[in-house]
Amino acid sequence: MRYLTSGESHGPQLTTIIEGLPAGMPLHDTDINNELARRQKGYGRGRRMQIEKDTVEIVGGIRHGYTLGSPVGLVVENNDWKHWTKIMGQEPLAPNEEDEVKRKVTRPRPGHADLNGAIKYGHRDMRNVLERSSARETTVRVAAGAVAKKLLKELGINIASHVTEIGGVASSVKAYDSLENLKEITENSPVRCLDPEAEKKMMNAIDEAKQQGDSIGGVVEVIAEGMPSGVGSYVHYDRKLDAKLASAIMSINAFKGVEIGIGFEAASKPGSEVHDEILWTEERGYYRRTNRLGGLEGGMTTGMPIIVRGVMKPIPTLYKPLQSVDIETKEPFTASIERSDSCAVPAAAVVAENVVAWELASAIVEQFYSDRFETLKELVEQQRTFAREF
Amino acid sequence: MRYLTSGESHGPQLTTIIEGLPAGMPLHDTDINNELARRQKGYGRGRRMQIEKDTVEIVGGIRHGYTLGSPVGLVVENNDWKHWTKIMGQEPLAPNEEDEVKRKVTRPRPGHADLNGAIKYGHRDMRNVLERSSARETTVRVAAGAVAKKLLKELGINIASHVTEIGGVASSVKAYDSLENLKEITENSPVRCLDPEAEKKMMNAIDEAKQQGDSIGGVVEVIAEGMPSGVGSYVHYDRKLDAKLASAIMSINAFKGVEIGIGFEAASKPGSEVHDEILWTEERGYYRRTNRLGGLEGGMTTGMPIIVRGVMKPIPTLYKPLQSVDIETKEPFTASIERSDSCAVPAAAVVAENVVAWELASAIVEQFYSDRFETLKELVEQQRTFAREF
Amino acid sequence: MRYLTSGESHGPQLTTIIEGLPAGMPLHDTDINNELARRQKGYGRGRRMQIEKDTVEIVGGIRHGYTLGSPVGLVVENNDWKHWTKIMGQEPLAPNEEDEVKRKVTRPRPGHADLNGAIKYGHRDMRNVLERSSARETTVRVAAGAVAKKLLKELGINIASHVTEIGGVASSVKAYDSLENLKEITENSPVRCLDPEAEKKMMNAIDEAKQQGDSIGGVVEVIAEGMPSGVGSYVHYDRKLDAKLASAIMSINAFKGVEIGIGFEAASKPGSEVHDEILWTEERGYYRRTNRLGGLEGGMTTGMPIIVRGVMKPIPTLYKPLQSVDIETKEPFTASIERSDSCAVPAAAVVAENVVAWELASAIVEQFYSDRFETLKELVEQQRTFAREF
């Protein structure tokens, strides 16, 4: 499976084309809209989230509720576009319009793509950069991920996430009865946290950051249950599933780290406390006593839950000014503010879920490929049986 | 650029083919052999490192010291192959030979690819898995990386690494005068550590782990200086350089996490202490006051040093036994030992350097592509000027 | 550069996303609309061409007349969609609606994708196949090609085409004064033919085929002038430019053959009459006395005009019935007619031009890549100088 996205933050729409889905898979716009809505929630978001109530329009590849096998086209309109038709329009500007309407940006914001992107593409107006580098693009990545999530769900693979840290406040609750139970709690938590104590402190930290014109980041954890064992591969470095997950997480705007299972803790523990012992029963087949390696060994799934964490840095747009330089005048200035989220970690958890869903679904579709979804479903089930009886 | 590798741990040889190098780049086998030798050093390695003194044979793509533009073929022979011709040979075995020579493995080692790989490919003899999943394969990944490193060096981009933690012992020295200076220290440290105090403690920790039949992991940091700004891209998720680096690090055997710049620390700091202020002088152009983001913003280089860290779990092969299950008898057993490194973190630092080199070189070659290395070199230099004068 | 397309023939829209264009390249919707209009012309087309007046909407990647470097999103609406919302809608049908509105297709047409596609994807309703396998999809391939064509034009590379045969009538005019002159003639010919005699006979052949409820195919020739020499490569089989052109032409609906230069004639001529002698003058550099190899030697451009021909089979939808089998009843029937073009060769010439443009532009962008179009332009010019002075 592969997908491309297009669209600027204040352009007419965001678009994605997903190629490589099998035919006959059930898919409705509500499957996607649910994820888009989840992405827009979360304590600490600013005005933009109110302007846009994202809904998807399916423009290809689905008929009467099922995939056709042809590429799926998805469109999410930018409701604000009507106010930006001149500024972001495709038509050349008349010379006199340039100053009036262009809203040229010459002041790069530290921590954003502005300056590097301008130097790369030769843009003297950094609006040409920020319109695309904006996290607005994650909307269609979530849309594509929602399709993947649906595919996984049909195969009995479930994905959820929770926030484990915000602004230095760590969640102390790591256990949950079931993924359903985890979802219930996190969907009702403004910061998607399992720990009610930490939840309050996180919200306070967000409020405080906002008050001080600052912003805070955090850590999100994605969990996937139900993956059959042996997905991914050790035979070539670019087929390792853990490498693909790392890439997916790191490609989310503002993410600076990723770990699987115990992750960085592995540096301070002896091997005997890191590896997961292998057990076997007739009903269950092979399984692990523990899951410190987060469901991945040798670039492949073990059959245990996949556990991936990523760290998001604080949103770089601050009221609290950081120094920068105007690229026209070369004069220093203190960085301008384009918007005002003080914390986007809860939303990022939803994005992380969906990019992980994409990688897992891609790996599944590659490994148990069939043009017909029903057959693919059977093949995954057969793999489960094969593993159990191995 | 792209490369494939083949070869099993006890097969005749490891092979790699590198496609996409420009023509006219100087390259000698010594460039590669140096890196291969560095990979074989390090306190805590076992017997295998003595058996194999890896040297490369160039079998394509180089003539009289320069790349031809055609694919570069590299071979590293396994010196031990002569003892394994029957066990690992390509010829079918006679029925009576099966038991004698096959050295069949039916006992999966926890933390290895053995069991998942066997289930995936349907191997009842897990030697079929472990021969390829072995870290021996990193030899040719280092060979490919050494070619990339040479390319970068010619462009004035230097890469080095140091070990920042082993078995819970952290290095407290983070500063260094220059990359040359860092290299000098680490090349003379048995654990590739900048901090002489920590070095001793790390070596003690390794000794102790060995004594207890245990193993320990650690954290390595790779630094690349000299990358022009604007390499990578924000325009599409799969073109982000940070995502590619994350994938590269996570694809190294036994790595469970990766971070860029301050990484996971970003979860506990306010935005004002995370982002790097932008400064400018006429001679230097734009630069950052600090480098907390590790030289990468918006999926692109900032021109500051690239800083990437990865965590390696302890080697899963222990004298201290972990429980597992024989796949034939389904009887539990305590996991066997195939080899005896108690810590491979120093070697892993060299591997990490080289896989990072590959990603950086690939990004450079893609972005400043020319069929002729001399032109590519000029284009990179022009980019530096362009950025400085922007 | 890469692009994906989505959209069904009677769905809401056709969409394409083009990724990898440099920034700062001029692009207007008229550049694309011109090509879309050219594709809709041609003697022998049926009703559909009157219904749809295709125009493109740019939904990403362009601002104020220039590419941004971000992916370009293009949409072409299907004007007929309003009549097909139920039949082709994404919503599941109510059970009672199924028979009424579904317009289920169970009778595969010989020569179409219907039957193979149904078997592949498991569609019992072959509308699920024909909606995507329809040549309607070439609309967005032309849109993508138009972008490529614009890029080439900016670099001084021009592409045109003419029809050399229709239904057994061959054009006897092979010469033309200039590509501009060729364009003038073919744009005014209803069958895009250089030979006025043949033109009349071709039109008669089309009329006759129509009268007899039959259809005819033909041969189109695409010419590209201005390509610098050395584009493509011999170093790896999948980098050869001739192979890419062959793939592009053969991927057009109904094409069954492709040749470069003298093509199949090369089977009956001695080497001394096939190869092009190499000449040199100070002003011009190297050139060939003849151009029998169609501008390509060793998988690379020679600097001479690129000449590629493709053969299109007659459109398989005929009034004249061919036998087939209903997949539900297994009863034989004589194939139904969905539409009535009796010859689509002139339009196919436009499609061929545009897919060739895509391949040439991709090869150029890969080989002289720069993020900034102005630099890319300079690099192509430098290559021309380098070749001249070589």
Place this chain on the structure above:
Amino acid sequence: MRYLTSGESHGPQLTTIIEGLPAGMPLHDTDINNELARRQKGYGRGRRMQIEKDTVEIVGGIRHGYTLGSPVGLVVENNDWKHWTKIMGQEPLAPNEEDEVKRKVTRPRPGHADLNGAIKYGHRDMRNVLERSSARETTVRVAAGAVAKKLLKELGINIASHVTEIGGVASSVKAYDSLENLKEITENSPVRCLDPEAEKKMMNAIDEAKQQGDSIGGVVEVIAEGMPSGVGSYVHYDRKLDAKLASAIMSINAFKGVEIGIGFEAASKPGSEVHDEILWTEERGYYRRTNRLGGLEGGMTTGMPIIVRGVMKPIPTLYKPLQSVDIETKEPFTASIERSDSCAVPAAAVVAENVVAWELASAIVEQFYSDRFETLKELVEQQRTFAREF
């Protein structure tokens, strides 16, 4: 599946790495050596074919007669290498050696990659080009193809070829009882021709060409029987199987055209005589009355035999001189002769078979993927049943 190749014509060896084969597929070096031997036969070959008796060495991915799932490494040594170690060695030359041993080539041969390749990569010594652009590289393409062929054979898919034209002499025998019968005849024909009359004339034509210091080309036809229907796809242009076959054929050295089924004849026939009527019987399922479309409709297999033809131009190295220009002196000269095959069409038929085998096997492996060859085999069989019962 993917593969890379490396190696120069007079370098130490040719190498290929094949990645993506399922595990458990039987494979022996004899499977490959047979194809290598077939490639070296054929009336009209020169001295080189006597020097090299190509045999493969398997250096990875196979154990005890079966694929491991890991990449397959294949090596074919150049027996002549011992005479070329200085001229083609990797070590830099001492200044005084340059003139002596370098065998510098400054005279580009018309019809070869020499000049374009030199301009592309900036090589003043065109030996740097011709060593790689040589058809010697097809040796490892055949090796990779032989692996694919073996895979197909295990699935009941057989591939063969015959020569239909050489130097203007066309074979008039198009029918054959079975593919086995065709193979028997062609393996015993020095020009791989089914028509004994034409065979003689072709050999005469080769002799005559040789006498005159000229060379001749021809047309080869590849036939594949047993492909299940629905392989390939219409849903995206780059997934069409006919496009992939066209690319594969055109990428063979010296090929200038490709056609499928009746190919270019389709330009002169009415639709009613081009398309294949669809029939059905309970035992056989759907099939076509004729096979004018060569087993491919809508980019997919129909289940009928695949028929692909390609045209090879005469080998460009002639005793009969063509004019060219020395790149150092800019003096005209008449092109030198490096070797003396006067016709390589019979060998090219073998190459064509093997590159077609690669594409078909890749398409099969992608579409019916399983990590375990036994399962893949079952899936292909299930597809045959599904198609028959559809």
